[in-house]
Amino acid sequence: MRFTMTDLTRFQIITEKEGTTHFVPAKTIHEILELPDGECFTLIKPYQKEKETFFYRFEDGKVFRRKWNQRKFRMIT
Numbered sequence: 001m002r003f004t005m006t007d008l009t010r011f012q013i014i015t016e017k018e019g020t021t022h023f024v025p026a027k028t029i030h031e032i033l034e035l036p037d038g039e040c041f042t043l044i045k046p047y048q049k050e051k052e053t054f055f056y057r058f059e060d061g062k063v064f065r066r067k068w069n070q071r072k073f074r075m076i077t
Helices: none
Strands: 002-005 011-014 029-032 054-059 062-067
Antiparallel strands (some): 002 011, 002 029, 054 062
């Protein structure tokens, strides 16, 4: 099960079936909510950089993000 945001106002919860593969574009903010039983893999293909990599946190209706090499989350306005 995956929570996906295409921007800061549209989101959906997606449940994938076992044994299937899925492409998640670099511009998509996503969070894995639940892993299936058995094995699960994430494959990252080394293509030309599309965007900076961020980690996101959602608290009290606000969105925070940080770069992979930063400690503190900063609110997005």
